[in-house]
Amino acid sequence: MSExxxxxxxxxxxxxxxxxxxxFYPGETQEWMIDEIAETIRKGxxxxxxxxxxxIDLSL
Structure with missing residues (x-):
C-alpha cells in the first residue's frame, strides 16, 4: 500500500x-513525490x- x-x-x-x-498545497517546485509528502504527514x-x-491556542 502506498504512503x-x-x-x-x-x-x-x-x-x-x-x-x-x-x-494540501505541494508547493511550486514540486521537488518531492506525493508519497514522500504523505509519509511526512503520517509521521507527524x-x-x-x-x-x-x-x-495551539485557537481562541480569538
Missing amino acids: LALLQDELFGDAANAISDIK IEDIRNGGGRD
Whole structure:
C-alpha cells in the first residue's frame, strides 16, 4: 500500500476522525513525490499521538 493510500485511510477511513475535506498545497517546485509528502504527514500524526507536539491556542 502506498504512503498516500495509508494517509487517506488515516484521514478519511475512520468515521470517528470526522474529517470530510482537506487540501494540501505541494508547493511550486514540486521537488518531492506525493508519497514522500504523505509519509511526512503520517509521521507527524504518529508523533502527536505519542505525546509530541504542543497545544495551539485557537481562541480569538
